[in-house]
Amino acid sequence: MVVVMQERASDAQIQSVIAKLIEMGFDVHRSTGALRTVLGAVGGSRQFDTALLEVLDGVQEVHRITEPYKLASRTFKPDNTVITIGDVRIGGDEVIVMAGPCSAESEEQVETAAAAVRRAGAKVLRGGAFKPRSSPYSFQGLGEEGLRMLRSSADRHNLKLITEVMDISQIDVIERYADILQVGARNMQNFTLLRELGHSKKPVMLKRGISATIEEWLLSAEYILAGGNTNVMLCERGIRTFEGYTRNTLDISAVPVVQKLSHLPVIVDPSHGTGKRDKVAPMARAAVAAGADGLIIEVHCDPDHALSDGAQSMFPSQFDRLMAELRIIAPAIGRSICLEPVTRRGWGV
Amino acid sequence: MKADLDDLRKRIDLLDESLVRLLNSRAACALEIGRLKREMGIAIYQPEREAEVLRNVQRVNNGPLDQDAIKRLFERIIDEARHLERVAEELQLKKEDS
Numbered sequence: 001m002v003v004v005m006q007e008r009a010s011d012a013q014i015q016s017v018i019a020k021l022i023e024m025g026f027d028v029h030r031s032t033g034a035l036r037t038v039l040g041a042v043g044g045s046r047q048f049d050t051a052l053l054e055v056l057d058g059v060q061e062v063h064r065i066t067e068p069y070k071l072a073s074r075t076f077k078p079d080n081t082v083i084t085i086g087d088v089r090i091g092g093d094e095v096i097v098m099a100g101p102c103s104a105e106s107e108e109q110v111e112t113a114a115a116a117v118r119r120a121g122a123k124v125l126r127g128g129a130f131k132p133r134s135s136p137y138s139f140q141g142l143g144e145e146g147l148r149m150l151r152s153s154a155d156r157h158n159l160k161l162i163t164e165v166m167d168i169s170q171i172d173v174i175e176r177y178a179d180i181l182q183v184g185a186r187n188m189q190n191f192t193l194l195r196e197l198g199h200s201k202k203p204v205m206l207k208r209g210i211s212a213t214i215e216e217w218l219l220s221a222e223y224i225l226a227g228g229n230t231n232v233m234l235c236e237r238g239i240r241t242f243e244g245y246t247r248n249t250l251d252i253s254a255v256p257v258v259q260k261l262s263h264l265p266v267i268v269d270p271s272h273g274t275g276k277r278d279k280v281a282p283m284a285r286a287a288v289a290a291g292a293d294g295l296i297i298e299v300h301c302d303p304d305h306a307l308s309d310g311a312q313s314m315f316p317s318q319f320d321r322l323m324a325e326l327r328i329i330a331p332a333i334g335r336s337i338c339l340e341p342v343t344r345r346g347w348g349v
Numbered sequence: 350m351k352a353d354l355d356d357l358r359k360r361i362d363l364l365d366e367s368l369v370r371l372l373n374s375r376a377a378c379a380l381e382i383g384r385l386k387r388e389m390g391i392a393i394y395q396p397e398r399e400a401e402v403l404r405n406v407q408r409v410n411n412g413p414l415d416q417d418a419i420k421r422l423f424e425r426i427i428d429e430a431r432h433l434e435r436v437a438e439e440l441q442l443k444k445e446d447s
Contacts, residue, residue, distance in 0.1 A: 015396035022394045027432045030424045034417070 001026070003039040003053055006060045013058030014039070020056060024048060036060070067261065069218045071225035072232075077263045083203045083231045085160050085179050088123045090203075090233055091265030095330050095337040096294040098124035098162055098267070099319060102309035103131050103139065104146035112301045114153035116316035120323045121338035124180065125150060125159040126296055130166050131308060132184050139307040147177040154179075162205060162296070168196045175202055185210050185237055185272075188220050198227015205267060205296075207235045210248065214257055221264060233265040234258055235296060236287075238273035247275020247312070250283050255290040265293035271312045277303070280314055281322045288329050288337070297322075372426065376433055383434035387441065393434045399427050 003021070005014055014030075014037050021028050021041045029040035050062045067073050082091040090096050099117035104110050104127045114125050129146030131139065142149070147163065154161040162180035165171055166187060174181060180203045187193055188209035197204050204224050208217045217234065224232050236255065238248025250273030258266050268287035270280045284295050300306045300313035314322070323338070330337040386393060403420055410419045 011396075011400070018396070019392075019394050022431070022435075027428065027435065029428045032417070032420055032424060 001041040001050070002063045002065060003041060004060045004063070005037040005039065006058050007036050009037065009058030009060075013056075017053070017056050017059060020053065067218070068215065069222040071230075072218045072221045072262050072264060074261060074263050079263060081230065081232075081263045081265060083233060083265060085203060088160050090267075091293050093334070093336055095288055095292065095326065095335050096124060096267075097122045097323065097326070097338065098126045098294060098296040099299045100126040100150075101300045101306065102271075102298050102313060103128040103307055104142050104149050105307050107149050109301065110146075110149045110153045111156070113299055113316075114157045114159060116301060117299050117319065118157040118159055120316070120320045121327075122323075123160060123338065124162050124296075125154040125157070126162050126182075126298070128164050128308075129174075130164060130170055132164070132166050132186050133308065144173055144177075147174065151177045165193070165197070168193055171196060171200065175200060178202065180205055180233075182235075183207060185212075188212055188217065191220075191223055194220055194223035195227055198224045198229045200229055203231035203233065204229060205233045205235050207237050207269070208239065208251075208254070210238075210240045212239070214254060214261070218258070218262055221262070233267055233293070234262070235267040235269055236273070236292075237269035238275075246273075246279060248273055250274060250287075252283070252286050252290050255287065255292050259291060266291075267294040267296055268292040269296045271296070271298040271309070271314075275312045277312055277314055277318070280312065281318065281325070284322055285325055285329055288326050288335070289333065291333060291335075295326075375426070376430060379430035379433055380437055383437050386434070387438060393431060393438065402427060 003017060005017070017039060018028050018030065021039065025043065026041035027043050029042065031038045031040065050064055053059055053062045065075065067075070070076050080091050082089050088096060099122040101109060101113045110127060117125065127146070127150045129141050129143055129150065131141035133140060150161055150163060160179040161177065162182050163174060163178045164182040164184050165174045166184065181197060181200060182205045183193065183197065185207045188207060189212070206217070206221050206224065221232050221234060236251055238250045241249040243249050250268070250270060252268070255266050255268065270283035270287060274280060274283055280297060284297060287295060297319065298309055298313040299316060299319045300310065301316060303310040303313035303315065306313055326337050383393065403423055406423050407416045407419055410416060
């Protein structure tokens with residue numbers, strides 16, 4: 001908090017404000033300027049009303065500079081967080097693309113999708129084994145069997161693996177298979193789950209809740225960070241608005257906003273963000289242009305027969321084309337994106 | 350030219366090392382004063398004494414730093430001393446609690 005004193009504030013007035021701040025538990029940094037004195041107040045754990053200070057004699061204005069979240073804030077950590085998983089760095093210069101099917105359905109389906117996304121330049125395989133579906137009658141995922149399929153395909157194609165954890169009871173088993181644990185939009189404020197993930201050694205990708213403000217989202221990240229897990233990335237996946245044409249309204253502006261407020265990497269999910277295949281590529285391009293640190297995209301080799309989210313899954317050929325476009329966009333803003341597509345290497349040889 | 354620059358930079362490094370030693374000796378004094386204030390039941394923040402410290406350092410200042418610069422620098426040193434005293438007091442209170 002910063003307390004700006006009036007130009008004509010007397011020493012006695014300044015001193016009584018310092019005394020008040022100290023009484024409130026702050027450390028005070030006094031800075032005497034040519035015209036006015038500014039008091040920086042640091043620390044202090046109690047919540048209080050800044051109006052209590054504004055009414056003191058000689059005080060011009062009081063600014064709260066601390067956001068309600070601390071560890072997630074860029075004020076607390078000015079440098080970008082870079083999450084390193086083997087040779088993959090999320091939050092660095094390279095835009096990391098995660099892609100794969102919505103759910104693991106069969107060995108063959110996972111394998112063809114993994115091969116396709118790797119060939120196009122993805123670094124991380126996505127795929128669900130435990131699915132949070134809006135309806136209890138929809139396909140719920142293959143569970144541990146699905147995890148096993150995803151892991152072995154990821155390993156075969158030198159991909160990292162991200163998959164969703166829906167409940168505390170799944171953390172142990174998912175940690176054994178996955179490199180990144182994903183918290184879905186519906187669980188963004190499942191605080192017991194977030195707390196538990198704070199103790200995990202694995203990086204966590206926290207999706208934005210469907211009607212969550214950016215502040216609420218960052219407060220949720222704070223839960224994980226406060227537990228000691230500093231490897232948290234955020235994922236914008238669209239929010240619910242009055243617009244019904246797309247499944248959600250993808251909030252691209254969240255990328256620069258979050259990057260200003262926080263040091264955590266920001267990933268964008270244009271698949272859930274739009275819910276429609278033909279809208280995925282334009283929004284993915286926009287996300288990279290806006291400065292996203294990564295993308296997470298659904299790719300399915302036979303989307304028309306996918307057990308979930310078929311309408312928003314890209315065909316591998318569409319994904320290939322998108323990656324080629326992103327290779328043109330990323331350098332324009334000083335980023336790279338898997339410059340060496342692994343096209344044909346080890347393919348048919 | 351390059352040799353001069355290196356010499357001056359070395360000199361700055363040595364001066365900084367002396368400054369750190371001096372600042373820590375000063376901080377040790379402040380801690381001791383904090384302990385005495387606690388025993389005597391006096392508040393950590395003593396505005397009159399802080400003003401006296403600032404007057405004293407400005408009195409002996411011969412530049413090239415001007416009086417305002419000296420004041421700003423010593424305000425920060427005093428801020429840190431106050432912080433140190435507060436942390437020490439909290440530790441002491443915790444000890445007494447347990």
